[in-house]
Amino acid sequence: MTAPEPAGRTVPPHVSTRFRAPTHVHNVIERRRLLDRLRADGATRLVVIHAPAGYGKTTLAVQRLREVESGGALVAWLGLHDDDNAPHWFLSHLLGAVRTVLPDAEESLRDLAELIEQNAEDTQRYVLSTLLELLGAAAAPVVLTFDDWHLIDDAAVHHALVHLLDFAPSNLSVVLTSRRRPRLPLSRLRVRGQLVEIDADALRFDLAEAREFLVELNGLTLHGDDVARLSAGTDGWVAALQLVSLSLRDCADPEALIRGFSGRHHSVGEYLTENVLDALPADLLDALLTTSVCDRLCGDLASELTGRTDGQAVLEELEIRNLFLRPLDDEREWFRYHHLFADHLRRRLRRDHPDRVAVLHLRASDWFARAGLAPEAVSHALAAGEVGRATDLVEQHAMSFVEHSRMVSLLGLMNRLPSTAADDRPRLLMAVAWANCLLQRTAAAQAALDLLRSALPRGDAGMEIEADVVQACIDIYNDRTDRAEGLVRRSLDRPWEHxxxxxxxxxxxxxxxxxxxxxxxxxxxxxxxxxxxxxxxxxxxxxxxxxxxxxxxxxxxxxxxxxxxxxxxxxxxxxxxxxxxxxxxxxxxxxxxxxxxxxxxxxxxxxxxxxxxxxGAESGVVEFMAAGYALRARVRARRGAVAEAAELLAEGAQVAERLGLVRLRAAIGAERIVQLLDAGKVRDARRVAQELPDGSCRHGGIAEAIDRLRTSSLAAVLSAEGDHEGAAALLENLVGADTERGCIRSAAVLSVQLAGVQERAALRMAAERTLAGALDRVLTERVPQIVRDGGPSVRAVVERLVVRARAGTWPVGRSPFPEQLETLLGERVATVTTASVDLTGRELEILRMLDVGRTNQQVARSLSVTVNTVKWYLKNIYGKLGAGNRTEAVSVARRHGLLA
Structure with a gap:
């Protein structure tokens, strides 16, 4: 969601400045002592650089990263902000950082970013795992760098980083900078030799570094004692020494300043900062204070805040003066203040100009809003104490977030507002209801909708109609149609009004x-x-x-x-x-x-x-979930992954129970019965069938679908138990009802099941007529799997129908071509016929295995079928040959010339 670009304004590249390490500035020294240490430790899984503000953490990180980058490593940088304290934002920004170094993975990373927008809670582990796969596939070492990790206190984000560290591929390492020691399993990494930790003591300038910085780099004329005194007085604090250099540059009495600050002030940093600021021209000091309210700045934003027309020139002058302003890009378009300096500027602004703070935040909010950056605009409005303004901004963009499937982003912005901010705003409540509904958070969606109805102005028919559509949407996600049609009718009767x-x-x-x-x-x-x-x-x-x-x-x-x-x-x-x-x-x-x-x-x-x-397939209406769980389990079972199929069905059953989806529960149960019967576990299948729900708790077609699943499953169990007559009666009723209602697919599936029951009951002609009647549409629409799912009994019927089609004795209607029928089997049917014996190709193949002494288990393995399927084939073979066992079957087959 992006607003139109304001004429004549510089629109920022959303959060891309977070993905760029600060560029080198000229008044830093190379931290050779620490870089040597990092080189000595080699390719370490995690480098943690932690110290209070102003110790040069980021500078050291940048210097190290430039080294590894020159050696061919890919360096992804993420500058963290407060809003990264939510998994959704953190993962989105992490993917953005990785995108800068893996351009070939652009499409995959974009897909992951879109996925996060659906529901970060459910997708975090998947996104991280997929990201690690992409990083592991990179042709070079990859370094992920997180600057200012101390801003993160969200447990889920911490867990995300731990996941990255625990499962990192061999080419991945992580660098963290933080004002405090991060709450991560550092001891575990240290034991493994995967951690380098650099703290404040290590980061302090020693005497040689202080001399290099003050004398050689900044050109100050200082004696050895002066350098030693400054180094001791600042305790090697890098920011304080930089402030010293700024203070001494134009100081009339350097010795007095050096003597003056040491030991007499509560905060050396505060003292030096005040000294530096007081020496600035009034207009430049004012520009510093007014621009300090923003975490990042460009020239146009600086002009907006200062009321001047030369915002870019002001930023460039501040950079030239070394006033802790760091460029965020090589073009020097975007900048940010050093955190220590920014904190002081903001404190001074509140102290000296408390009445301007809110005004400046509102100006920043307006600028970010015009640039189409709603999160920043909302943050500044809240910083100004303008909850109403912040809520206006969220409301303005809310439905655009919904229609672009960015529901999590919308709810994330809502979480920044007070919990009651939207209570009297029907349009915002409407968007919140939509977002929660589409994420299938039924309780939250219903709560927002109920609150919306109480807040609706009387007579606002348009909002009432839309609220009805949201309610209907909640209903169908819950698989209820009893009132949905009535709820949406008005939206469809006069569509041009909505x-x-x-x-x-x-x-x-x-x-x-x-x-x-x-x-x-x-x-x-x-x-x-x-x-x-x-x-x-x-x-x-x-x-x-x-x-x-x-x-x-x-x-x-x-x-x-x-x-x-x-x-x-x-x-x-x-x-x-x-x-x-x-x-x-x-x-x-x-x-x-x-x-x-x-x-x-x-x-x-x-x-x-x-x-x-x-x-996980827990999304959408029941049709989607049934495919994602039940059908997927069927495919896995047919591939031989029986345990995995059972796990999928168990997961689907849990989802159905938790969401109260009776039809999904029935679909999962029906598929479980199929798999149990395939495994010969008839008693277990009976128990599952008895537990299947009926349709009494639902309405209309939903209720009928539930009852159809229950009845057809019961018929399958009855047939497996030998009650073919009872099973056939149930299925005949279902086929008749579905045919009458025009449910052609369901009637075809049930007809195939009925033909199988009739075949097992030795009603061969009835089975042929039933299946032949269903085949016309199956063959025309090229959906052979409907027949293949009927199992070996239906396969036997098809094989006989192929013979009938060839012989011109098709049982009902117009005969298809034999070749069409063979597509249902996936192979050509070879038949062997004598005066009294008619065996199919598969039956003849099994008979030959019996002749060489194969066991049922060996036959099953050879044919990739279950032992029960083999037994079913044997029953057919014995019946056709008039034999009572395998020995008799082989003997009869030899007499008829069926075996060599």
């Missing part, structure tokens, strides 16, 4: 309600109608959701080509506008992954589902 964002989200909610009420065509038409409103929103979040919902509606009717177009568009839009790993991109990836799975593109599906689940 912001495009409100209409776009309202249309998405209505689409969700439509496809759960089996109004599939209306759902797809709704998104065609909504496209102009999506295109007019300032961010892509609503548009991505809309395309996903259109895709889900199309999938429900097995209009798979249309669904793929919608979902591919959603993924591309999300990645291009919000980033590869953004919240929106992960949601779209989940649904596109499901579509790829249906089309048998398992590798592509797995990549997308893994991408969706990298940070």
């Amino acid at each position: 912001r495009p964002w409100v209409v776009a989200v309202g249309a998405n909610i209505q689409t969700f309600c439509d496809f759960h009420a089996t109004r599939h065509g209306m759902a797809r038409e709704r998104q065609r109608w909504a496209r102009p409103f999506h295109d007019r929103t300032t961010g892509s979040f609503a548009a991505v959701y809309g395309r996903c919902f259109a895709g889900i509606a199309a999938l429900s009717q097995l209009a798979v080509d249309a669904a793929e177009e919608h979902l591919t568009d959603a993924v591309e839009l999300a990645r291009s506008s919000a980033g590869q790993r953004s919240h929106a991109a992960r949601l779209a990836a989940a649904m596109l992954g499901e579509l790829h799975y249906m089309r048998g593109r398992i590798d592509a599906a797995e990549r997308l589902l893994e991408e969706c689940g990298e940070l």
Whole structure:
């Protein structure tokens, strides 16, 4: 979110000045003694330079970094500010610093930065781990430098740094400067030989360094005793010696000054600073005081604060006079004061001109606001004591943050304000409700919305309608549709009266309600109608959701080509506008992954589902989470990663329980039953089925979906227990109901399950008719995985249908080509037929293994199937051959010429 650039003004590059080490100034000496020590310790994991203000910490760090940089290392610098006391801001700025040295990783780092905006609490560890991978892949050593670490007291930020240190690749080291010893596991690093610690005692100038600094560098005419006295009187304090050099430069009686300050003043630094400032021209002193309110300065900002037109010239003169002003870039456009000097200037400003402090902060706030830098503008407004002004600024930008998916940034700014600052501001409360809702913080979203309704001015229909849309959004995230349609109706009836964002989200909610009420065509038409409103929103979040919902509606009717177009568009839009790993991109990836799975593109599906689940699949409506947990677990199980699949299902069940999502709980349970039955654990599957919820706690299509999952799962268990008739009855009812409602995908899936039950009940003709009736749409839309998921019993039916198609004896309707049917199996079906025996290729393959004495376990391993699957095939083989065991089966097969 960036405001238009003000005419004639220098707009700063947001926080880029934090990523540049202060440039060299001419009045510093090379700290050879300390640099030798750092060189001797070699490539250390952590260098900590800590001492009070004015001891030359940053100067030493910069000198060391210039050395390692000249040796080929990549140096990333982050100058810390107070706002880095939040993980969101700290990680964002850390990524910005790394971006300066890893330009080839720009896209990945941008994706991580966008990811942080979704929910820093959930993504911190992932972001850090991915960042370490990128740093480890660098072709050179990398040094991360954090200047002013003492500003950080947030525990989560400390944990982030500890994570970097604990898991750092071999080419990464860290340098910290701090006014106090950092609260980090330093002893642990010291024991490992990974720590170099330089404190105030080491940083003090010794006598030789004091002489070099005062006499050789600053050109002062001092005798040996004078240097020794100054060194002893300042205790080697670098800042005090620099103040001495400034004080003595134009001093009429140097000896008196040297004698005067030593030992007689409470603070040597205060005394020397006063001495330096009092010697300045009045206008220059005033410029120092007025500009001290800002952490960083450019010429235009200095002009704004001083009321002068020559702000850049003032800064350059202050730098020439060595008044502790450090350039932050090589162009010398941006500067900051040394912290020690800035602290003193601010104290003097408050002492001598208390009435000007608030005025100056307000000027700074105005300047940063015009530059589009809301965080700085808010900070200065608060420093001025103008809570109302700060709240105005947050309110002004709040919805732009939401529409650009920067919800965490908005809530971070809100945390800077008093907790009651927004209570009488409906528009700000609206944005806070949106932000919390889209981050799925239901309680916080509802609290903001309830407070908003009490603060709404009477008769403000537009705000009431938008509040209804927020409430509907909260509802669908909680998988409730009973009142959502009514809540969004007014936003859709007169769409031109509302912001495009409100209409776009309202249309998405209505689409969700439509496809759960089996109004599939209306759902797809709704998104065609909504496209102009999506295109007019300032961010892509609503548009991505809309395309996903259109895709889900199309999938429900097995209009798979249309669904793929919608979902591919959603993924591309999300990645291009919000980033590869953004919240929106992960949601779209989940649904596109499901579509790829249906089309048998398992590798592509797995990549997308893994991408969706990298940070946990706990986001979006239930459709997204079901793909991220249940379908992803199915893919992992089919890959043989059974334990990992079980962990995914357990995680999904915990999410469902915590969020109160009954449909997700049912979907997770249904997939667990499938995997238990595949493993032959029928009793465990029965127990899970008994614990599945019913739809009585939900409304309409949501309730029907829950009941469908429960009933189909129970049918699977009944069939595994041998009650094929009971299972078939349940499934026949479900297929009939879904067919009547136009739920084509669900009817096809259930028909495949029914055909499998009929096959296991030895109702071979019924199984063939059931499956043949479902295959037309499956083959037309190229979704073979629907059939493949039916397992070996359905596979056997398909193999017989291939034979029927070749023989021209197709059981119902028009016969497909045999080659089309073979795509359902992924291989060509070889059949061996005699007068009385009809074995499929797979059955013949197993029979040959029996002939050479393979055990069931050996056959299962050879075919990459479970032992239970082998047993099922054996049952079919025995039935066809009229045999009672494997020995009889081999004997009969030989008589029929099926075995050599």
